[in-house]
Amino acid sequence: MKDALIIDGELTVAVAAEQQARLRAFLERGTAADVDLSGVTELDTAGLQLLLVARREAAQRGITLTFHNPSRAVHDVFVMAHLDLDGAPR
Amino acid sequence: MTDDDLADALDTFITEARELLQDFEEGLLGLEDEPSAQDSVNALFRTMHTLKGSAGLFGLHHLVAFTHVVETVLDSVREGELAVSAELVSALLPCGDHVSSMVEGVAAGRLDATTSETVDGDRLLAALQPFLTLSSPLAPVLAEPEVDTLRTWRLTLRFGPDSLRNGMDPLSFLRYLATMGVLERVTTLTDALPDAEQMDPETCYLGFVIDFVSGAAKADIEDVFDFVREDSQISIVPADGQADDYVKVIEGLPDQDRLGDLLVRSGAVTDLEIARALQIQQERNRTGDSLPPLGEILIETQTVPKPVVDAALGKQRKTADSRSQETQTIRVYANRLDKLIDLVGELVIAQSSVGIHRPDEEGYDEAQGEVMRLVEEVRHSALSLRMVPIGTTLRRFERVVRDVCVDLDKDVDLVITGGEAEMDKALVERIGDPLLHLVRNALDHGVEPRADRERQGKPIRGKLRLNAFHDAGSIVIEVADDGRGLNRDRILGKAVERGMVQPGTVMSDHEVYDLIFEPGFSTVETVSNLSGRGVGMDVVRRNIAELRGTIEVLTTAGAGTTFRIRLPLTLAIIDGFLVGVGPSAFIVPLDRVTECVELPPNAAERDCMYLRGEVLPFIRLRTIFDIAGTPPRRQNVVVIEQSGQRAGLVVDTLLGQFQTVIKPLGVLFSEARCISGSTILGNGEVALILDVGPLVAENVSREQVLV
Amino acid sequence: MSKTILIVDDSASVRQVVSIALRGAGYEVVTAADGQDALKQLDGKRIHLIISDVNMPNMDGITLVGEVKKLPSYKFTPIIMLTTESQEDKKRQAQAAGAKAWVTKPFQPAQMLAAVSKLIMP
Numbered sequence A: 001m002k003d004a005l006i007i008d009g010e011l012t013v014a015v016a017a018e019q020q021a022r023l024r025a026f027l028e029r030g031t032a033a034d035v036d037l038s039g040v041t042e043l044d045t046a047g048l049q050l051l052l053v054a055r056r057e058a059a060q061r062g063i064t065l066t067f068h069n070p071s072r073a074v075h076d077v078f079v080m081a082h083l084d085l086d087g088a089p090r
Numbered sequence B: 001m002t003d004d005d006l007a008d009a010l011d012t013f014i015t016e017a018r019e020l021l022q023d024f025e026e027g028l029l030g031l032e033d034e035p036s037a038q039d040s041v042n043a044l045f046r047t048m049h050t051l052k053g054s055a056g057l058f059g060l061h062h063l064v065a066f067t068h069v070v071e072t073v074l075d076s077v078r079e080g081e082l083a084v085s086a087e088l089v090s091a092l093l094p095c096g097d098h099v100s101s102m103v104e105g106v107a108a109g110r111l112d113a114t115t116s117e118t119v120d121g122d123r124l125l126a127a128l129q130p131f132l133t134l135s136s137p138l139a140p141v142l143a144e145p146e147v148d149t150l151r152t153w154r155l156t157l158r159f160g161p162d163s164l165r166n167g168m169d170p171l172s173f174l175r176y177l178a179t180m181g182v183l184e185r186v187t188t189l190t191d192a193l194p195d196a197e198q199m200d201p202e203t204c205y206l207g208f209v210i211d212f213v214s215g216a217a218k219a220d221i222e223d224v225f226d227f228v229r230e231d232s233q234i235s236i237v238p239a240d241g242q243a244d245d246y247v248k249v250i251e252g253l254p255d256q257d258r259l260g261d262l263l264v265r266s267g268a269v270t271d272l273e274i275a276r277a278l279q280i281q282q283e284r285n286r287t288g289d290s291l292p293p294l295g296e297i298l299i300e301t302q303t304v305p306k307p308v309v310d311a312a313l314g315k316q317r318k319t320a321d322s323r324s325q326e327t328q329t330i331r332v333y334a335n336r337l338d339k340l341i342d343l344v345g346e347l348v349i350a351q352s353s354v355g356i357h358r359p360d361e362e363g364y365d366e367a368q369g370e371v372m373r374l375v376e377e378v379r380h381s382a383l384s385l386r387m388v389p390i391g392t393t394l395r396r397f398e399r400v401v402r403d404v405c406v407d408l409d410k411d412v413d414l415v416i417t418g419g420e421a422e423m424d425k426a427l428v429e430r431i432g433d434p435l436l437h438l439v440r441n442a443l444d445h446g447v448e449p450r451a452d453r454e455r456q457g458k459p460i461r462g463k464l465r466l467n468a469f470h471d472a473g474s475i476v477i478e479v480a481d482d483g484r485g486l487n488r489d490r491i492l493g494k495a496v497e498r499g500m501v502q503p504g505t506v507m508s509d510h511e512v513y514d515l516i517f518e519p520g521f522s523t524v525e526t527v528s529n530l531s532g533r534g535v536g537m538d539v540v541r542r543n544i545a546e547l548r549g550t551i552e553v554l555t556t557a558g559a560g561t562t563f564r565i566r567l568p569l570t571l572a573i574i575d576g577f578l579v580g581v582g583p584s585a586f587i588v589p590l591d592r593v594t595e596c597v598e599l600p601p602n603a604a605e606r607d608c609m610y611l612r613g614e615v616l617p618f619i620r621l622r623t624i625f626d627i628a629g630t631p632p633r634r635q636n637v638v639v640i641e642q643s644g645q646r647a648g649l650v651v652d653t654l655l656g657q658f659q660t661v662i663k664p665l666g667v668l669f670s671e672a673r674c675i676s677g678s679t680i681l682g683n684g685e686v687a688l689i690l691d692v693g694p695l696v697a698e699n700v701s702r703e704q705v706l707v
Numbered sequence C: 001m002s003k004t005i006l007i008v009d010d011s012a013s014v015r016q017v018v019s020i021a022l023r024g025a026g027y028e029v030v031t032a033a034d035g036q037d038a039l040k041q042l043d044g045k046r047i048h049l050i051i052s053d054v055n056m057p058n059m060d061g062i063t064l065v066g067e068v069k070k071l072p073s074y075k076f077t078p079i080i081m082l083t084t085e086s087q088e089d090k091k092r093q094a095q096a097a098g099a100k101a102w103v104t105k106p107f108q109p110a111q112m113l114a115a116v117s118k119l120i121m122p
Helices: A013-028 A045-060 A072-080 B003-033 B038-057 B061-078 B086-107 B115-131 B170-178 B218-224 B243-252 B259-266 B271-287 B294-300 B306-327 B334-356 B364-385 B391-408 B425-446 B450-455 B488-497 B509-517 B537-546 B692-706 C012-024 C035-042 C061-070 C088-097 C109-119
Strands: A002-011 A032-043 A065-068 B151-158 B181-189 B207-214 B233-238 B387-389 B412-417 B422-424 B462-471 B474-481 B550-556 B560-568 B573-581 B584-589 B593-598 B608-611 B614-620 B636-642 B645-651 B653-661 B675-680 B686-690 C004-008 C028-032 C049-053 C079-084 C101-105
Touching: A002 A013, A002 A045, A013 A045, A032 A045, A032 A072, A045 A065, A045 B170, A072 B170, B003 B038, B003 B086, B003 C012, B038 B061, B038 C012, B038 C079, B038 C101, B061 B086, B061 B115, B086 B115, B151 B170, B151 B218, B170 B181, B170 B207, B170 B218, B170 C109, B218 B233, B218 B271, B233 B243, B243 B259, B243 B306, B259 B271, B259 B294, B259 B306, B271 B294, B294 B306, B334 B364, B364 B387, B364 B653, B387 B391, B387 B425, B391 B412, B391 B425, B391 B462, B422 B425, B425 B462, B425 B474, B425 B537, B425 B560, B488 B509, B509 B537, B509 B550, B537 B550, B573 B636, B573 B645, B573 B686, B584 B653, B608 B645, B614 B636, B614 B692, B636 B653, B636 B692, B645 B692, B653 B675, C004 C012, C004 C035, C012 C028, C012 C109, C028 C035, C035 C049, C035 C061, C049 C061, C049 C109, C061 C079, C061 C088, C079 C088, C079 C109, C088 C101, C101 C109
Parallel strands: A002 A032, A032 A065, B412 B462, B584 B686, B614 B645, C004 C028, C004 C049, C049 C079, C079 C101
Antiparallel strands: B151 B207, B151 B233, B181 B207, B387 B422, B462 B474, B474 B560, B550 B560, B573 B584, B573 B653, B593 B636, B608 B614, B636 B645, B675 B686
């Protein structure tokens, strides 16, 4: 069974604490999930490291977490940092 | 920015400038009435500050340059370094008018200064010169970096944990980098990411390793990280496989002594990286004993790959080698060399002239004598080749004084006089170290800190004088400071404490000051970075004594100390005066001999005689050197003079002038006072060379007591 | 959505020229003439970066930095201080207060643009 999580708005240091809480609460449910990133307007290092930790945490719990529908902002960061959206760092 | 926008902005600037300048004049006049008004000083400063800032935006360099100086003056008033005076106000008032006229010029479309404006400006700035307490040069306009060939750099970026909280987003810097080149490979360093529970969402954990291809200079890449440098670890090194390029560049560079300069010029390292490595070097030097090599630090901090450092070290060594070969050559005055060659030419002719005469023929002796004379002259002339002016050695201290002053935070002017005085090259080389010690000592302990000098009403800038001159066949070198002078009580106290002097001993000032030359004597409680490292004045005196020289100290409390070194001109040869006592022969340096007289018969039993109404104390060589046999009926007195003191050497016979080649005495005789060396006479016998200084000092005062 | 920058300087011409340069590069710009004015401007807006002069009447730049750092929605906002080469101590004070970036006066518009671009892209 797969769940869907939609993350939207800013994913930056200014709101990092709230976004962290959302991600963690979602992981607690313990189901595999597609994370929809199409609504992310802004992604900075704080946001990026939140996503990376969430994915690693999920893997440790045996859950697959995949990032979907990246917005322009998310896409650009992943390309620049040479990271794959749906897997470990290249 | 469109032209319309710019014109619009320029209008704003002109309106703003006019308002500010109106206030400036009023503020200045008000300041004259109420010089302590901090508010109005602030406002005046801000006027020039704002004008300078705005003018810079429009590229109005003439306005920037002028307002910068006025701003600097007002800043010192604001900081309380400069008092408001009528003179200052009258110097500043026309400056406001001048800025106004330049602003009106801009309003009229002139974006550069006219010639008359430049002339006026220079005149006004000259009038401000006395008020400029510290120079703060305008930051130079940076030239655009040359677009170099493309290079690949390996950037390792570990951002400080607070970066995000400070508003510094590492990804932003990457985006900016991407405008300067290509991020060819990026590895996101996630190793510092903690477990989800421990993660602080506002702390920065990520780092990046980037292979960056760009034509930008290394310093420009470094500049990207200006704002995060303090808290982050930023390393920029030539990527693998690029080291060879730098090795080639380094090998092609002109000779350089300094490793840092070589590396910076090669483009592999920036000035900032060198500065940081030097700082690490200093810190380690402070904590440990050894000074780690700069190259090692650069490799260890991964600033630059080892092969590049090795190439630079190789280059440095090569430079040093070619330099040390240079020091084995000696500069010789052309006319002296010409004279020597002339003499050799004459000698060849004289020699052949001897060859055509048979020994019993008339003219043979004359030709032989000519050869002898020429040989003598050739030797003299050859020795003069070794004489060099001492100035080069003294001027080396300019750098020392500057560096030491920076370390000690003192202001000292170095004045060098008498640099043209000549001495033997070997001596010049060997006097360097003792002089260095004296110079450092004077800067460290002699010249007082600024505050002390100010309190005593002395000029803030101390003065250190190096002076050299010839005096009676010696060269005298003085190291004089205008500092605090030697402290008699402190020296005496220390000597008593160290058991060098019995408490209560009555000593003359001179004897007290002489104590500083005793082994193990140092009055400095805290060992400073410069002097006071165990190498004391005793070593200085010993070094000078080895050169057959003497050192004395003259001091006035509060006014300064002078160390006076007296050295022979050359180590190799002296003009001697040969005297005989019994079977022994002695040489008295001729420059110390003033006259010779016969020992008056009535003075035979006494220890002095009257010479033209003055008492002349005797030194009987026969007694001093314990020579057996009875003196002849007629004895002679050689009158010698040393440091203004005269004495008579009582000898048997006067044997005349003699060019004396000095042979040093062996270590066995190193304790022998009064003898400075030996020489071999024409007949193969040995003659001792008298050291007049100690001879007079040790014997005369005692003899005089008996008078 | 382009990023908004607040320029705080008592000189109208500095505000104007910097605004022109930044707008030309694609940023939104708002301006304030001193620290108090700046705090009013921050209220109710989303500002991504603040550029502030040090010397200003009413509230100077360093005080402003301290105040901004107290505002929950701006405590992580990057701040560029405008210092002069003779004010090394002011630069230190500003950094200690939390303004980690700086541009030295007098500057060319391109230098300001470079500093801004390091911190945020439009």
